[in-house]
Amino acid sequence: MGKEIRKILIANRGVTAVRVMHTCRDRKIPTTAVYSTPDRLAHHVFMADSAVHIGEAPPAESYLNMEKMIAAAIQSRSDAIHPGWGFLAENHKFAQMVIDAGLTWIGPPPKVIEALGDKIQAKNLAQKVNVPTIPGILDVTNVEQIKKWMKHDKVTFPIMIKAVAGGGGRGMVKVENTNQLVQAFAQARSEAMKSFGDDRVLVEKYIERGRHIEVQVVGDEYGNIVHLYERECTIQRRNQKIIEEAPSPSINDDLRKELCFTAIRLMREIGYTSAGTVEFIFDSSTKKYYFLEVNTRLQVEHGITELITGLDIVGIMIDVATGKKLPFKQADIHPNRWALEVRLNAEDPRNFSPSFGTITRLQVPQGPGVRIAAGAYEGADIPPYYDSLFMLLITAGSDRGDAIRVMDRTLSRNLRIEGVKTLAPLLLSIIRHPAFKAGEFSTRFIEENMKDLVSMFKEKNSEDEVLKIARYVAEISALGPQSWM
Numbered sequence: 353m354g355k356e357i358r359k360i361l362i363a364n365r366g367v368t369a370v371r372v373m374h375t376c377r378d379r380k381i382p383t384t385a386v387y388s389t390p391d392r393l394a395h396h397v398f399m400a401d402s403a404v405h406i407g408e409a410p411p412a413e414s415y416l417n418m419e420k421m422i423a424a425a426i427q428s429r430s431d432a433i434h435p436g437w438g439f440l441a442e443n444h445k446f447a448q449m450v451i452d453a454g455l456t457w458i459g460p461p462p463k464v465i466e467a468l469g470d471k472i473q474a475k476n477l478a479q480k481v482n483v484p485t486i487p488g489i490l491d492v493t494n495v496e497q498i499k500k501w502m503k504h505d506k507v508t509f510p511i512m513i514k515a516v517a518g519g520g521g522r523g524m525v526k527v528e529n530t531n532q533l534v535q536a537f538a539q540a541r542s543e544a545m546k547s548f549g550d551d552r553v554l555v556e557k558y559i560e561r562g563r564h565i566e567v568q569v570v571g572d573e574y575g576n577i578v579h580l581y582e583r584e585c586t587i588q589r590r591n592q593k594i595i596e597e598a599p600s601p602s603i604n605d606d607l608r609k610e611l612c613f614t615a616i617r618l619m620r621e622i623g624y625t626s627a628g629t630v631e632f633i634f635d636s637s638t639k640k641y642y643f644l645e646v647n648t649r650l651q652v653e654h655g656i657t658e659l660i661t662g663l664d665i666v667g668i669m670i671d672v673a674t675g676k677k678l679p680f681k682q683a684d685i686h687p688n689r690w691a692l693e694v695r696l697n698a699e700d701p702r703n704f705s706p707s708f709g710t711i712t713r714l715q716v717p718q719g720p721g722v723r724i725a726a727g728a729y730e731g732a733d734i735p736p737y738y739d740s741l742f743m744l745l746i747t748a749g750s751d752r753g754d755a756i757r758v759m760d761r762t763l764s765r766n767l768r769i770e771g772v773k774t775l776a777p778l779l780l781s782i783i784r785h786p787a788f789k790a791g792e793f794s795t796r797f798i799e800e801n802m803k804d805l806v807s808m809f810k811e812k813n814s815e816d817e818v819l820k821i822a823r824y825v826a827e828i829s830a831l832g833p834q835s836w837m
């Protein structure tokens with residue numbers, strides 16, 4: 353049964369490349385890294401068994417260059433490719449190219465990626481299997497259609513205009529009133545064209561007090577599909593997640609069951625294999641949930657699911673890609689922890705503008721209940737060309753309070769980063785905020801509380817540390833040499 357994988361090329365960089373390599377090391381599978389010119393000394397390059405230079409800094413010349421990626425695999429004698437997240441992970445043409453080159457694609461089938469990558473097709477599929485979708489219109493070419501729909505269906509502002517091919521929170525415009533409509537529509541279309549080369553948009557009612565809840569699913573080639581429960585990723589900035597937790601604090605067990613089995617129903621319908629995530633938005637005022645989209649790849653926040661279930665999702669992806677059966681059934685999955693993740697982006701915590709340069713100091717947190725996923729080491733550069741994510745801090749405890757306490761310790765006592773700005777001060781303010789602690793927040797939490805959060809910043813002062821050391825040295829010299837020295 354199945355094929356052997358002898359060597360895996362990871363078509364990515366940073367945190368995700370390093371994460372995939374950890375599992376490969378566990379399994380004694382050699383790895384190939386790819387790198388652009390500014391990444392020649394990057395963490396993932398040192399970690400791999402071999403490394404291939406694939407081009408210059410702009411993603412189109414390196415990490416998005418499909419031909420170079422395939423050539424690198426062949427040149428390095430790799431026989432499988434894992435795409436990580438971002439870059440080519442949800443590119444169905446690339447998945448097909450990998451297969452056509454005789455290599456193993458570690459992900460869902462190209463056809464599934466294609467169907468689910470299109471938000472119209474995905475929504476149609478959801479409706480077909482009776483999964484609730486956000487009220488809206490799918491084929492929109494002019495503003496008049498939107499007005500007609502709003503009048504006919506008695507929809508009130510705000511509404512959301514979304515790129516059909518969108519992802520990563522981009523190509524999404526919220527419209528508050530009629531006056532903004534014409535300009536917002538034009539802006540959404542031009543952004544969609546620029547970012548995704550496709551100017552199709554869809555329109556939806558904007559869900560106020562929304563909470564983002566998603567279900568992790570894994571499937572094999574024999575029709576076995578199992579969910580690994582849900583994650584809540586409501587704390588977002590610009591429609592991008594920055595804090596995630598599992599389980600979700602906003603649903604009860606009945607709703608949890610319903611969401612998880614709804615996700616399975618959808619994924620079974622499309623014949624899903626490998627790891628994937630069904631995203632929902634939950635309206636906490638009406639207690640209704642709606643399908644958002646499916647991410648056909650490993651997600652940034654998969655680690656919290658691994659901590660609560662004890663599974664290795666990258667390992668499952670590799671096994672499924674080699675034709676193995678899932679080694680468990682639904683009844684075998686018993687989460688027994690609460691896990692929390694924060695995304696330590698290299699960004700100014702006051703305004704989210706990217707920060708890059710050399711990490712001059714990096715003291716990585718330790719202690720019970722902590723898992724760190726780093727994409728860079730002390731002395732490494734954060735180049736300006738790519739995603740700002742460079743480290744994930746994940747904590748776990750027996751309940752939500754425990755996981756938050758460990759995260760507080762991790763962010764406030766153990767972490768030292770110098771040379772680049774990070775979101776750490778903001779992340780700490782959020783997890784200390786009474787509303788966060790009470791589990792009462794919506795996707796607009798950050799925009800609504802930004803001033804409050806910034807006022808809670810405690811700038812860490814490295815001078816305090818120097819003083820502490822100086823005092824210690826002074827004490828020792830005053831005491832003179834001790835017997836233990």
Ligand code: ADP
Nearest residue numbers: 512518519520521522556557558559564591795
């Ligand atoms: P992407 O492909 O960029 O991830 P999603 O459709 O998954 O796009 O949406 C990302 C985020 O944008 C959601 O988690 C949610 O916060 C917000 N969002 C998307 N659609 C709506 C909506 N109709 N109403 C309110 N918020 C929305």
Ligand code: ADP
Nearest residue numbers: 437438439520521592593647651652653739741
């Ligand atoms: P997930 O859905 O896995 O939680 P996101 O939707 O936030 O994560 O994005 C997944 C990955 O897509 C990011 O880590 C990054 O690699 C890429 N990505 C997201 N947003 C952007 C962006 N604005 N520019 C470039 N890449 C992005």
Ligand code: MG
Nearest residue numbers: 520631644645
């Ligand atoms: Mg999404």
